[in-house]
Amino acid sequence: MIVIDSVAQMQQFARERRGEIALVPTMGYLHEGHASLMVEARKRAKSVVASIFVNPTQFGVNEDLDSYPRDLERDKEIAAEAGVDVIFAPTAAEMYPAGYQSYLNVEEITAHLCGASRPGHFRGVTTVVAKLFNIVAPKVALFGKKDFQQLAVIRRMVRDFNFDVEIVGMPIVREADGLAMSSRNAKLNPEQRRQALCLSRSIAAAKEAFRGGERSVAPLREAALAVISAESAAGLDYLEFRDQDTLLPLENADERTLLALAVRVGPVRLIDNSILGEE
Numbered sequence: 001m002i003v004i005d006s007v008a009q010m011q012q013f014a015r016e017r018r019g020e021i022a023l024v025p026t027m028g029y030l031h032e033g034h035a036s037l038m039v040e041a042r043k044r045a046k047s048v049v050a051s052i053f054v055n056p057t058q059f060g061v062n063e064d065l066d067s068y069p070r071d072l073e074r075d076k077e078i079a080a081e082a083g084v085d086v087i088f089a090p091t092a093a094e095m096y097p098a099g100y101q102s103y104l105n106v107e108e109i110t111a112h113l114c115g116a117s118r119p120g121h122f123r124g125v126t127t128v129v130a131k132l133f134n135i136v137a138p139k140v141a142l143f144g145k146k147d148f149q150q151l152a153v154i155r156r157m158v159r160d161f162n163f164d165v166e167i168v169g170m171p172i173v174r175e176a177d178g179l180a181m182s183s184r185n186a187k188l189n190p191e192q193r194r195q196a197l198c199l200s201r202s203i204a205a206a207k208e209a210f211r212g213g214e215r216s217v218a219p220l221r222e223a224a225l226a227v228i229s230a231e232s233a234a235g236l237d238y239l240e241f242r243d244q245d246t247l248l249p250l251e252n253a254d255e256r257t258l259l260a261l262a263v264r265v266g267p268v269r270l271i272d273n274s275i276l277g278e279e
Helices: 007-016 032-044 072-082 121-136 148-161 183-187 190-195 198-211 217-229
Strands: 002-004 021-026 047-052 086-088 140-144 166-170 234-243 257-265 268-275
Touching: 002 007, 007 086, 007 121, 021 032, 021 121, 032 047, 032 072, 032 140, 032 166, 047 072, 047 121, 072 086, 086 121, 121 140, 121 148, 140 148, 148 166, 148 257, 183 268, 198 217, 198 257, 198 268, 217 234, 217 257
Parallel strands: 002 086, 021 047, 021 140, 047 086, 140 166
Antiparallel strands: 234 257, 257 268
16 A cells, blocks of 8 residues: 555556546544445455545634544554555645635535535535545545435535546444444543434434334424433534435435434534434
8 A cells, every 4th residue: 555645646646547446535533434435445446545634625613623633654554454555645735735716616405404504614525525536536436424415415516517436325334332433533532422322312212203103303303302402511503304315304204314413512523314214
């Protein structure tokens, strides 16, 4: 495995292997969820590239850009074990050189959920992913479903801008106690880590009510909210039942309904989601 930090060098590698690359975009501080994407990428292409870049344009004012966890040496070990051929780890100055002023924005689908809570976030996401697609030229790119809205936004961008890349969404990987794996979990103290289980437990409560025959969104939401409200360190950002294709709100749920939520546990904002009809 090699590490490339230059756009020009990454483009040269991509030209030599055009049509043979699977890309796994990450912000580093890798965990088993990232590794699962890389292992799947190994099955889908001759060469696997994992980008590691804490993208400043997707962080808003007073968000955790400076404190976002970083450990490139550890990331190298995890990526190598998962079968990655190249880590692309550019600096911010390499990706956004002096005078940079071009951004890509997907409308409507970014206006709610995380987009409402984090203005400008998805403009940063789509811009950096579009740049990665142009630099790496992958035939396939893999993203985790934990960031369900992000995955939907990337798919819309790919359709609208005719990117010649297949987008693959991969299942959420969870800790043994149900907490969705996230690089930000490392910022939780032990008590916050315990209280963070309210995200997965709130999903379980809503799904139990759904399996019991409840279809109205209002009582399903109340069942989930009761779990979050019981934790003193947990502050709700949103808890929504949405159409998984359009992300539009619903009054009545079915087996394809997406339950998506964001909760602040202490200083850390965590997200999770599930499809009501899935185990």
